[in-house]
Structures are given as C-alpha cells and as structure tokens.
Amino acid sequence: MLSIIQAAGWPIWPLILCSVVALALVIERLYHLRLSLVAPPRLLDEVIGVTRNSLPAADVVNKLADNSVLGAVLAAGLRGVTAEPRITEPALRQAFENAGRSAVHELERYLNTLGTIAAAAPLLGLFGTVVGMIEIFGSQAPGAGAVGNPQQLAHGISVALYNTAFGLMIAIPSLMFYRYFRRRVDEFQLVMELAAERMVPHLMRFAVRTPD
DSSP states (O other): OHHHHHHHOTTHHHHHHHHHHHHHHHHHHHHHTOHHHHOOTTHHHHHHHHTSSSOOOHHHHHHHHHHOHHHHHHHHHHHHHHHOTTOOHHHHHHHHHHHHHHHHHHHTTTHHHHHHHHHHHHHHHHHHHHHHHHHHHHHTSGGGOSSOOHHHHHHHHHHHHHHHHHHHHHHHHHHHHHHHHHHHHHHHHHHHHHHHHHHHHHHHTTSOOOOO
16 A cells, blocks of 8 residues: 555545545444434324423423434424414424424534545546646656656656546545435435424424414
8 A cells, every 4th residue: 555655656645535535424424324313213192292281390301302302303493382372383393393404514514625625636646647647748858868757657656646536536436425424415405394394383382372
C-alpha cells in the first residue's frame, strides 16, 4: 500500500483524507439511522395506548422524547397539549411540524459533507491526472534528451493512473451511500408525518373546547 501511495505522488493525500472522512461519516450515519433509534415500529401504538384516557406525566413525556427521534416528535405534541389546554388543531399541527423539521435536520446531519466528497473525489483524481500528465510532458521536454527521462515518464504515468482510479474508488461508494441515506431520511420523514397525522385527532380530545 505504501508503494502505491509513493507511486501516486503527493496529489493522493487529499484523496486519502477524503476516504477517511467518508468512511467515518458512513459508519456514523449507519449507526444513527437505525430503525430502533429513529422510528421504533410499535412506538406510536404504545403512545396512543398510554394516552387513551389521560395525558401522561412530565417524566413519562421526557422518557418518550429520549426514546428516539419519533419519540421526540410525539413528545412535542404531548407537551403542546399539556402546556396549552385550549390549543387549537392548527397550533397542534404546527407544534408537530416544528418538531418534525428539527428531527429531519438532525437526520440529514453530515449528508451534505458525504455528497460533497462524492462529487469532489473524481475532480481531485482528475487533478492528480493533470499533475501526472505535466510530469509526462516534462520528461519529454527537449532538455530531457532524445528519448526523454524514462524514470520521470513512468512516475508521471503512475501519478495519472493511480489518482484517477483512487478518486473513482472513493466517489462511487460515497455516492451510493449518500443516495441510500437520503432514501432512509425520506422514509423516516414519511413515518413521522403519518404518525403526527394520527396523533392530532387523538390529542385534540384532551383540548378544552372554547365556546363559539
């Protein structure tokens, strides 16, 4: 591996840095976008069951908020009804929407960085290719002799090919994981929207009706 890095020349170091950052982001997102941490399958039914007859205590709501991302969204609705007994349906929907927007922002964390790496890695590889081509043409300069400098020519070819290949090796998996994570976030967003739609009429039963 060290011999490949040496053959690829100094343009390979930005690509190595990108590969390390991309790998770290992929591992981090794979961990934090797990179903159990974002939207446990039975959580909504459990919340509806617990709140069937009355609103839960504050400590129960706090536990729900710490349970998962979906739990934090549901807890926002419960806190809205508890804090404002005369809350209107539009206001409750707004509370869910604000919490959902914050949750989606958290789920999308680092995805732009991963997408940037996927887009920039081929360009960095192309930059290494250009550097290699410059070395190739330099080895064929008139001052290098009739047949040029074979060692410099070989080094230029190595720089050009290794950087191109390494840039693609980083960009392709990064782009695939970026698309995968975007799809996961969209799916979780839909789950939270549907859960909020189901919770609104359920929680409005506890709102105090104001006389017309």
